Amino acid sequence: MSDSMTEVAKRILSDLMDFRRTPKSSELCAASDCPVCASLHMPKVVSSVRKGRPVTFVLPSFPGKSPNREKVLGTLPDYAEQLSLQFLGRLCGKVREYYSPGIKIVLCSDGRVFSDVVGMQENHITAYQNELERLIRELKLSDISTFNLDEIYDDLSFVQKRDELMKTYGHSLDFLKQKIRNGSSPSAEPDEQEANRMYCGITRFLFEDMVFPGQTKSRSALQKESRSRAYEVIRRSNAWSELIAERFPEAVRLSIHPQTCGSKKLGIRLVADESWMTPWHGVAVETKAGYVLLKRSEAEALEARLIYSSRGRPSHYKLDSKQEAGAYGV
Ligand SMILES: [Zn+2]
Structure with missing residues (x-):
């Protein structure tokens, strides 16, 4: 294989890795050219480039809006999703400038995989998926x-x-619990560390989603319920990951979660410099410095102005300059 092909593959991976999500603890790895992380994904990228084919990336994401209205504007994709799609589209466009077959990003929408565990309605997921596809076409x-x-x-x-x-594709609950337990040790394998972090992150999301005005259960009961539901969400997600890997064997696996150095997945951002926030857990807020994702309740606390789309639906928020002096530093 000629060196120029390796160079193209390196450049593609580096363009993707410019927008990585990494855990705060792994600063050394955060650079876009971390050799440990790059070497894991290079073979697939090189293989596609050598064949002159698009390099495919799969990203489990866009499950549907959080059922918590304190966080989001509704059940359909809004401007937050649009910003993400445009962000990913720019990434594809950037690669096409020097590699004409380009890259393909497949959004493997996972709402249906765990909707019953997180309290999302099936018809909301269907409508979300349809609207997302319409947006991609538009x-x-x-x-x-x-x-x-x-x-x-x-x-x-x-x-x-x-x-x-x-x-x-499912594994037992015991298998998962063991992996998460192992992951709390500093000497754990990257996938164990990731399982542990994912468990903590998802437990927090689920807990937040159940803390709403009028909730009658105690915080400790909600915490317990969040933990057991988080296990099931992760079991389902892992099964979904295995199905995707089988379906797209040549694809590089992306993730919306920060990834430990050396992980089989590449954590990627969706809008700006967010760490855990996603378009489906928040709202887009226009600030002088660009768009950020916040919870709806945070945007409202800042008295940001609600903006409607041309279709008449709530779309995003806009902060006027006097509000920008607010506590969020945005
Ligand atoms: Zn690394």
Whole structure:
């Protein structure tokens, strides 16, 4: 293989890695050219480049809006999703400038995989998926596509599809609990550390989603429930990951979660310099310095102005300059 192909592959990976999410603890790895992380993903990138084919990246993401209205504006994709799609689209466009086959990003929407565990309605997920696909077409993002559980196991109900997924790809709860426990040790393997961090992050998301005005359960009861639901969300997500890996064997695996150095996944940002926030757990807020993602309640506390889309739906918030002096430093 000629050196120029290796150089192209390196450049593609480095362009992606410019927008990595890494845990705060791994500053050494945060550079876009961390050789440990790059070397894990290079073979797939090189292989596609050598064949002159687009390099495919798969990203489990865009499950549907959080059911917590303190965080989001509604059940459909809004300007926060649009910003993410445009961000990913720019990344694809950047690669196309020097590698004409380009890259493909497949958004593997995972809402259907764990909707029953996180309290999302099936019809909301369907509507979210449809609107996301419409948005991708409207924005003419031909390098971005979606893949979801609805496309496989024809003729089965959503419940049966999830059962089938878990029967084929699921691991036991004990196996997962052990991995998460191991992950709290500093000498743990990267995937154990990631499992532990994911568990903590998802437990927090689930807990936040259940703390709303009128909630009658105690905080400790909610914490307990969040932990057991987090295990199930992760079991489902892991099964979904295995299905995706089988379906897209040549693809580089991206993640919306920060990844430890040497992880098999590459953590990637979706809008700006956010660490854990996602478009489906928050709202887009326009500031003088650009857009940021905040919880809806945070945007409202800043008295940001609600902006409607041309379709008449709540779209995002805008901070006027006097509000920008607010406590969020945005
Ligand atoms: Zn690294």
